[in-house]
Structures are given as structure tokens and as C-alpha cells.
Amino acid sequence: MSRRPFQLDPRLLVSGRVLSALDWRHGAALLVVFAASLTFASAQSSAPPVAPSALATLETWTPHILRGFVLNLVMSFLAMALATVLGIGLGLLQISQSRLLRLPARFFTLLLRNSPWLVILFVIMYLLPIEIRIPGGTLIEFPDWLKATLAFSLPVTGNVSEILRGAVNSIPTGQWESADGLAFTRAQTLRWIILPQCIRRAIPPWMNWYAMLTLSTPMASIFSVHEAVWNAQSGMEAAGARPELLLPFYLFLLCLFFIYIYPIALCTRKLERKYAVVT
Incomplete structure (x- = not known):
């Protein structure tokens, strides 16, 4: 009997199409627009002797912006790690044979997946305290960037849970029956049988969600978290009331995120092609 090739369950990739169309031409176009914005900003500036050019101002503040970008990456790493651990646990509860475990897990998965990220961010930022007192009277600070990291991890937790559930359900039932016979x-x-096969099927959408999480971290600037966007804004304010700096600074931020995300997109597409069909 011939075996039908396994097709990767499309439900696993529902959330993974954001990066599918990302191409190097987009980065090239972004760089061209960025260079044009610097030229335009220089032309619009009155350029008195005491005012540096747009390019010189951006060079001055680039280290400050890069330090903020590092915080964006740290937040994305920690949030994705937490979301992965919580999402795997929630996903295992979703496939439980007990309705008392499966139904609440399904409810929380749907709640986290369908809640707006910004709403979750507001709730966590205002709900959690600035510092926590542990037994013994010791105070532990809970900085805003850490609270934002927790907030970003919650919606991704729901999606990781759904990725795991979809991966498990995509395994042919014959493997369950064979294991039961043994x-x-x-x-x-x-x-020993199901979850090892789920890993390679879940990696592409997991990587897509990490990329989306990274792109969402600038929302933390709303709460004065000193990440890349906040640092860019503070740099523009320190440079004075110069509207011509707005476009170059924000396009520079776009270039930073593209340079980081594009390799992830390439790797994700490669894995999707590799695991699209298993013979």
C-alpha cells in the first residue's frame, strides 16, 4: 500500500504569512527612501553654523538608538522564552482527554489569541506594581521593561499553544494506534513518538511569531520604556524643534528592524519548504 505524503497542516501557518512576502527588494527600497530622506532633510534645514546636519545628528544619536534596540531584542528573547514554556503547557492541556483541563485551556488560548496586544500591554503595565515585597521585607523592583516583556509574552503564549495543538492533531492517527498496540x-x-515529530512542524510558525513579537516591542515606548523608538524620540527632542529629522530617524529604525528580521524570514521560508512535504 502506498503511503500518502504528509502535507503540513495549513493551520500551523495561519499566523506565519506575515514574513512570507518579505523580500530583499523591500530592504533595498527602504534604504533608498532612507537616503532620500536624509538628502531632503539637509535641503529643508536652514543649517545655521551651530546646527548640525541631519546626517550628523543621526550619527550622534545612533549609539543611543542602538542601545535601545538591544533592549528591544532582550525583551523579545525573554518574552518568547516565557511564551514558549507557557504555550507548551497550555497546548498540552488543550489536547488532554479530560474536559476539565481541555475546555479551560481552550478558553484561555482563544482569549489570549484574540485580545489586542495593546490592551494587554495597558492592563499589565497598570495592574502590576512597581516593586514587590517578599517575605523578610526585601523589596524587588519590577521595572517597566520587564512588565512590558510579560505583557508581550501573553498573546504569543496563546498562539504557541495553538501551534502545538495543531501540530499534534496533524500527526496521522495510525501512529497513535500503533503505539497503543505496543x-x-x-x-x-x-x-517518544508524537512530540518529536511536532518540533520540526512547529518551528516555522514559531519563528514567525518571534519575528512578530520583535516588531511589536516598540509599543513599550508608550510607557516610557527606553527602547529604540523612545531613544530616537528623545534624540529628536534634544536636537531641537527640527521637523526634518522625523523621517530620517524613523526610517533608520525601520532599517534596523528589517536588517534583524529579514534573515529570520529567509530561514523561516526555507524551513517551510523543507517540511512542506514529508515522504
């Missing part, structure tokens, strides 16, 4: 328990079947 007297494997359900836990043993999951651990």
Missing part, C-alpha cells in the same frame, strides 16, 4: 501509555506516546 502497550505505550498516552504520556509515553506523546513523549
